[in-house]
Amino acid sequence: MIRRPDPSLLDLHDALLLDLDGTLMHGGNPIPHAAAAVERARTAGRTVVFATNNASRTPRQAADHLAQVGVDARPEEFVTSPQVASRLLADRLEPGQKVLVVGGESLAAEISEVGLEPAATDSEDVVAVVQGWSPDLNWSLLAEGAYAIRHGALWMATNIDATLPTERGMAPGNGAMVAALRHATGAVPEVAGKPEPGMFAVAARDANSRRPLIIGDRLDTDIEGAVRAGMDSLLVLTGVDGIDTALRADPVRRPTFILADLSELGAPFPLPVVQGDTARCGAVSARWDDGDVVLTGALEDPRVLRAVLALLHARSPRAPWTGRLLDRDGTEQRPTDR
Numbered sequence: 264m265i266r267r268p269d270p271s272l273l274d275l276h277d278a279l280l281l282d283l284d285g286t287l288m289h290g291g292n293p294i295p296h297a298a299a300a301v302e303r304a305r306t307a308g309r310t311v312v313f314a315t316n317n318a319s320r321t322p323r324q325a326a327d328h329l330a331q332v333g334v335d336a337r338p339e340e341f342v343t344s345p346q347v348a349s350r351l352l353a354d355r356l357e358p359g360q361k362v363l364v365v366g367g368e369s370l371a372a373e374i375s376e377v378g379l380e381p382a383a384t385d386s387e388d389v390v391a392v393v394q395g396w397s398p399d400l401n402w403s404l405l406a407e408g409a410y411a412i413r414h415g416a417l418w419m420a421t422n423i424d425a426t427l428p429t430e431r432g433m434a435p436g437n438g439a440m441v442a443a444l445r446h447a448t449g450a451v452p453e454v455a456g457k458p459e460p461g462m463f464a465v466a467a468r469d470a471n472s473r474r475p476l477i478i479g480d481r482l483d484t485d486i487e488g489a490v491r492a493g494m495d496s497l498l499v500l501t502g503v504d505g506i507d508t509a510l511r512a513d514p515v516r517r518p519t520f521i522l523a524d525l526s527e528l529g530a531p532f533p534l535p536v537v538q539g540d541t542a543r544c545g546a547v548s549a550r551w552d553d554g555d556v557v558l559t560g561a562l563e564d565p566r567v568l569r570a571v572l573a574l575l576h577a578r579s580p581r582a583p584w585t586g587r588l589l590d591r592d593g594t595e596q597r598p599t600d601r
Contacts, residue, residue: 269531272520273303276495278310278472280342280463282479283325284317285502286525290430293332294501300525301334307529310470311336314463314477316344316422316437316456316484319397321369342466344421344456345373348393351455352419353377356390363389363416365408365444367397370421385410394444394452395421396437405443412448422456424484428502457484460492467494478525482509482516495519506562506598510571513583517575521568533566535573542574549574554586562588562596 279301281287287297304311313325313336320328322338329336345366352362358378363385364371371381374393382389385407392411412418424436441452456462457479467475476495479485480502486509489496498509498518509518522528535544540551547560549570556574560567575584588596 269533271529271532272476272497272527273307273309273529275532275534276309276474276476278312278467278470278475279304280312280314280466280470280475280477280494282481282485283313283315283329285428285480286478286485286499287329287334288332289428289502291328291331292430293334294524296524296526297501298333298335300528301336303529305335310472311340312466312470313341314343314457314466315341316424317396317427319367319369319395321372322346324369342462342469343373344462345370345393345395347462347465348395348419348421348455349373349377349379351453352391352393352417353379355417360390361386361388362391362393363407363411364393364395365400365404365440366393366395366421367399370395370397383407385414385416387414389416391417391419393419393421394437394441396424396427396440400440405440405447408444409447412444412450418444418450418452420452420454420456422484423452423454424481426503428480433503458487458491460488463488463492463494467492480504482512482518486512486518487516489519490515490517497522499524506568510575510588510598511583511585514576514580518572521572522565527565533569535566535570537573537577540578542570542577544570544573551578552589555589556584556586557589557591558596559591562598 322341326336361380361382364381374381389411420441423438425438426433427436477489478497482504486496496518497520533545535542542549544566547566550557
C-alpha cells in the first residue's frame with residue numbers, strides 16, 4: 264500500500280495572515296525565504312493578508328515597502344492597527360469630531376478616511392486621542408496627548424508593542440511611547456491592534472477564510488492574538504521570540520507550530536498525534552514524565568518541536584510549563600533562543 268504524502272501547512276489552511284516586521288523583513292532588509300513563501304502561497308491559491316501593528320505607513324506605503332524587500336503585495340491585502348483603531352473610534356464618535364493624533368501622517372490620514380477630523384494640538388473640542396508609532400514622534404506631541412488625556416479625551420492606542428525590529432536591532436516600539444503617557448497621566452488606553460483578536464477576526468472574515476494560519480515572530484502580539492481569536496498560529500524564529508520562550512509561555516501565548524523561517528511552508532508537514540502521555544510526529548516523539556518532557560529525537564528537528572507543543576497543549580493547557588526537556592538518557596536539553 265502506497266502511503267499518502269503528508270500535507271503541507273498550505274494544504275492545511277486556506278489563508279495566511281502574515282505579520283511584517285520580524286516575519287517578512289527587518290526594516291529595509293528582507294528576511295530570507297519570506298518573499299518566496301508568499302509567492303508559493305499565492306501559487307497554491309491561498310489568500311494572503313498582511314496584518315500589521317505598524318502605524319507609520321498607509322497600506323499603499325506598506326505595499327511599496329514590501330516591494331523593496333521583494334514581497335509582492337497590494338494595498339487591499341492589508342489590515343493595519345491604524346485602520347482598526349480609526350474604525351473603532353468612528354463607531355464611538357460623531358462624524359467630524361476632532362481626534363488628536365499622537366503619531367504620523369499616515370495615522371492622521373486613516374482618521375480622515377473614517378470621517379473624523381485629525382488634530383495636532385489639544386483643544387477643548389478634542390474628544391479622543393489616537394496614538395501610533397512614528398519615527399518623528401517627539402516630546403511636544405506626547406505632551407499634547409497628555410493634556411488631552413488629562414481633560415478626559417478617549418485614548419486609543421494602535422498597538423502596545425514594546426519593541427520594533429529594525430535592520431540595526433530592536434528599537435522602541437509604540438508600546439514604549441504609550442508607557443510614557445501612561446506614566447505621565449495614570450490613564451490606560453484602549454488597544455486596537457494585536458494582541459486584541461479583532462484584527463484577525465476582521466481579516467479572516469474579509470478573506471472568507473475558515474482555516475486561517477496566523478504567522479508572526481512575537482508571542483505577545485501575533486501568537487496571543489491568534490490564540491484569543493481561536494486560530495492556528497506559526498511562530499517563526501526570525502524576529503523577537505525564540506524556542507525556549509515559546510515552550511514556557513503562558514498558554515494564551517503558546518503557538519500551534521514553530522519553524523525557523525518560512526522556507527518549509529509548502530513542504531510536507533507531518534502532524535503530531537497525542538496518545539496518553541506521548542505525542543508522536545513521524546519517527547520522533549515527546550513523552551510526559553511527571554512534568555518533564557522526554558524526547559526521542561534531536562531538539563533541532565522541527566518534528567520534535569511539534570510533538571512537544573502538542574504535548575504541552577494536552578498536558579498543561581491552563582498553566583505555563585515549568586519542567587525540563589530531557590533526552591532518553593536523562594540529560595537535560597537546553598534549546599538555544601533560535
